[in-house]
Amino acid sequence: MNQKDAFLSFLLRAKQNTYASGAAPGLPSRIHSHDLRYQEGDFLYLDTYLGGFYFIGEEAVWLREVPCWGMNYYGKMLVPEIPAGFSDFLKAMLMKGDEQNPFRGPAAGSEGEFAYHCEWQGNLQRFTGYEIIFLKEKPIYRLEFHGGEIKD
Numbered sequence: 001m002n003q004k005d006a007f008l009s010f011l012l013r014a015k016q017n018t019y020a021s022g023a024a025p026g027l028p029s030r031i032h033s034h035d036l037r038y039q040e041g042d043f044l045y046l047d048t049y050l051g052g053f054y055f056i057g058e059e060a061v062w063l064r065e066v067p068c069w070g071m072n073y074y075g076k077m078l079v080p081e082i083p084a085g086f087s088d089f090l091k092a093m094l095m096k097g098d099e100q101n102p103f104r105g106p107a108a109g110s111e112g113e114f115a116y117h118c119e120w121q122g123n124l125q126r127f128t129g130y131e132i133i134f135l136k137e138k139p140i141y142r143l144e145f146h147g148g149e150i151k152d
Helices: 003-016 086-094
Strands: 033-040 043-051 054-063 066-077 108-111 114-123 126-135 138-149
Touching (some): 003 033, 003 054, 003 066, 086 114, 086 126
Antiparallel strands (some): 033 043, 066 138, 108 114, 114 126, 126 138
16 A cells, blocks of 8 residues: 555544544643544544534644644534534534545435535645535535645
8 A cells, every 4th residue: 555545544544533433532732622633553633623613623644743634624503503413414424535535524415304515626635625514405504624735
């Protein structure tokens, strides 16, 4: 397996073993931050975010303690209350990220009255995108993301 394939495989496992899995955050790195960490061999992944109803965060990957990739995101609920089942639905969609879309979830998915839509441009080296969740065809949540490779 080459290093690019190893990185992509690690990134998908890291995402599936942190927020999407329902893992509890570890010790915060900043005041009121939620930090989720995953490590395998030479790779380290950290997802850190602030807020909940409206939130901002960053995912980053280090290879042998050198930052090599990152993604920033900002998301918010578009309704006054988080609907029952929303968090479970979002996590289920995030578990379906794959090699074609390792940024968030799949291009589209649905379960019950929830529907998920994600669009992106670019590749792992440089990308932008957004995701929207609908309830009964009404948008209730939106997140925007961007990122790419990091090199000194």
